[in-house]
Amino acid sequence: MIRDKILEKLNRTLEQCGERNLFQIPPGFEVQLEVPRVEAHGDFATNLALNLAKPNRCSPRDIATSFVEQLADGDGLFTGVEIAGPGFINLVISPAAWYEVLDEIHRLEHNYGRSEFGLGRYVQVEFVSANPTGPLHVGHGRGAAVGDALASILEATGHRVEREYYINDAGTQIETLGRSVFLRYQQLLGRQVEFPETCYQGDYIQALAKEMQEVHGDSHLNSSEEEFLPLFSDYAAKSILEGIRKDLEDFGVHYDRWFSEKSLYENGAVDRVIETLKASGNIYEKDGAFWFQSTALGDEKDRVVVRANGMTTYLASDLAYHQDKYLRGFDLVINLWGADHHGYMERMYAGVMALGRKREDLRLLLVQLVNLLRKGKQVTMSTRAGEFVTLKDVIDEVGRDAARFIFLTRRSDSPLEFDLELAKEKSADNPVYYVQYAHARISSIIRMAKEQQLDLDNPENLDLEHLNLPEEMALIKQLSLYPEVVENSARFLEPHRLPYYLTELASAFHSYYKHHRIIQDDLGMAQARYYLVKAIRLVVGNGLALLGVSAPEQM
RNA sequence: GCGCCUGUAGCUCAGUAGGAUAGAGCAACGGACUUCUAAUCCGUAGGUCGGGGGUUCAAAUCCUCCCAGGCGCGCCA
Structure with a gap:
């Protein structure tokens, strides 16, 4: 990856600067590399001189100057190095280096975007877990889409992932x-x-x-x-x-395991965890009940686990459940909860810590409510009265792809407005079609090339120098960002980054498509552009796959 | 009252690990189909990033106070 190459080079240079005593580098210093918003600021920029200015008590521009002098560029990665503004170092990357991105995408195909970021970490994603007392409604659909996509993204970044549904079949x-x-x-x-x-x-x-x-x-x-x-x-x-x-199956969500709460009672796990926590001093008796001393671990009050009447509370089985999760060997446990459970989070974190795990070993993600609208007007829902729009209704009406994409195109911790009419519209109003359409259009080009029996796939006479338009370079740069987008989605557990990226990529493609022909008489040009668009199709397809949205060849 | 989440263009939302001149889509207005799919493209307009203070060379982003909305605060699940 280009980014890694640059970082390596910068770090090596920094080391040299340190050895030659040009300036001091504090221990643990990390080079930050970003893609500047403004094109004139190069392909990449680093603020390292700004960050080193204070510890060295000298001006950032001086640091930048000595740094740039040391920056050797034997392999021609950079075509421009410039000190700008308060002391940013702006870097322009050579076209040849950018072209390699396309080679990488074609070489890796469906694996482009996959990484070793997770290093085999064993992760459980538990989501939906709705009580089996009624059908799933739209809100559950959001949890399903987010949980499933998140799990896929974690898989793509090298985690070992299990999807689990917790069945509240007791109580x-x-x-x-x-x-x-x-x-x-x-x-x-x-x-x-x-x-x-x-x-x-x-x-x-x-x-x-x-x-x-x-x-x-x-x-x-x-x-x-x-x-x-x-x-x-x-x-x-x-x-x-x-x-x-x-x-859930119809929505494209498949679980590895359906875990019964009742089983925790039947096999004694609930009793065992209570005994364990009593022994470790985390549970005490008061007023005839047993209390989990969660305040010692950051909760605002202690919580009852066994009531005076001998009945256990929900927390008791949840403690047993989480103990079981960690016994199964998960390094990280992620739970998606409805926003109405947020008052419950602290005691769960406390519980995990009482069980001897670190707080970071549990990540509780809140999925906010879904506001269902029809033509801008609120659709009233009341669970108690049994009036709600079920997930099935929504899928039947707007389709699985549209529903999933809309659920995923919001940060999960902010409330979501879901307009049924809008979701059905086949226009740019509806980003799912916009992205899918890019995939379909490129597929159509491929079909056309085959029909005309054009030899566009021959690597022998492929010459990427034909790709020299600014919008072509911009597309390549965008494609190069895809692995980072996936990795960051995994790092921050934020799947919504992906649909945004895909929408932007689709937008750049549609514009390019409109202005330039791929298939044309100049076969050299046609071949290079064909190579580019096929790479775009691969990335769009890979991204949609992670979201659980289909990538149609025709629309 | 306490806690959590949210507040960015008329609407729905992004904003990459504090970076340089805050973005997209929709809606509005004006344009583009004899061409690989118009489910598309091009242009115009639209902002005190809820408000005040603070930290920093640099704040939508971090800290603090306030305002508004949502949710939660049971020996319920």
């Missing part, structure tokens, strides 16, 4: 679910019973009740709670979970 909400279905079941059989507001109101409950009636007839009409509850709860949760699983 009161599952009992409520079973009770809800049972009450509807009774109603179906003609019994007048009251259906409390605390029960799940959605139509899907009726459907489940009907299924129970079909299988069991009226044999449970008079069952006691002890009898009906496990049966109805189990059936409903399993059935809803199947629906969730299918919705």
Whole structure:
């Protein structure tokens, strides 16, 4: 990579400067290299002289001058080195070095953009994890898109990744679910019973009740709670979970593991983690309950893990769950949570630390709410009343690619406005088509070249010197940034960087396409441009793949 | 009251690890299809980066106070 080459050169020069006592270099000093916003400032710029000025108590420009004098350029990487402004060193890279980017892309193909950044670190991404008490809604879709893309990006950067869904199949909400279905079941059989507001109101409950009636007839009409509850709860949760699983599959999200909360109770993991934390002094008894002393680890108050009535809280199973994660060997555990859980974050970090891990071994990412709109007007949703737009509805209406792209084109911690009408529009209003269209257009060029039986793929007579337009150089530079974009998305756990990059790349391509012909009589020129556009297609395709969005050859 | 998130163009959002003159899309206005896909392109206009202070050679970015919006503060999940 060009960036690495430059950095290496700069660091070597810096070392020389130190050896010759031209100026002092503080220990741990790192050279910063950036792509300047303004073209006139070169292809790359470094502020090293500015940063070294203070420790050396002399002017940045003097440092820059002695540095540049030492900067040997044997291999002709730079065609310009300039000191500018307060002391920036601006570097212009030779076209030959830029052309190598295209060779690299063609050589690596689908591996272009992959890196060893993660060094085999074993990472778990747990996302969606919606309670199996109702179908997935749009908000879950956002979590699904973000979690899945993030996992893919981490994979691409050398991490070993597992995608996991945590099933909250224990606890009161599952009992409520079973009770809800049972009450509807009774109603179906003609019994007048009251259906409390605390029960799940959605139509899907009726459907489940009907299924129970079909299988069991009226044999449970008079069952006691002890009898009906496990049966109805189990059936409903399993059935809803199947629906969730299918919705996610249809959305293109595949999990490596579905982890049952109930299993943590059944195999004693919850009891074990409580005992462990008691032994380590992190859990104490007060008022008949057991408390996790999370304040010692940064939380604002201590939290109950075992209630006075002997029941464990949600935190207890979550502690067991996270202990299990680390026992499975994950170096890093990432959880995507709905924004309404943010009050829960500190105790979870505290929990992880109590379990002997570092705070950084857990990363909790909040996915903010989705505001569903139709033609700019808010679509009202109320889970309690059972009125919500399900993920399935949205996918059916706007399509999987558009939905995923829109979910990913916002930072996940800021609320998202999702306009159903806009998402369906096939225009530049809708960036997903804009990016896909670039891919389709290039595919079309390739088809055309094949139809005309043009020999554009022959490496023998490929001469990249034909690519000398400013917009061609700009495109190559943009392509060279792709690996960094992927790496930074992984580093900061911010998948949204990728769709932005792809939109910009597509924009540069569309403009280029409009103004210059690829296929043309000048075969040398045609061949060079063909090489360039095919590289663009590869990068667009690679990027879309990471986002879980298809890259169509025709639109 | 306390905590977290957010505040950038009319709207939706970017802003790369503190860098040089703050960006894109949409909407508005004006243009471009006998050509490899017009789901496209070109141009114009639009800003006190919520506000005040501070740190720095340099702040949308870091610190602090204030304002506004969202969410959360249970022996609930």
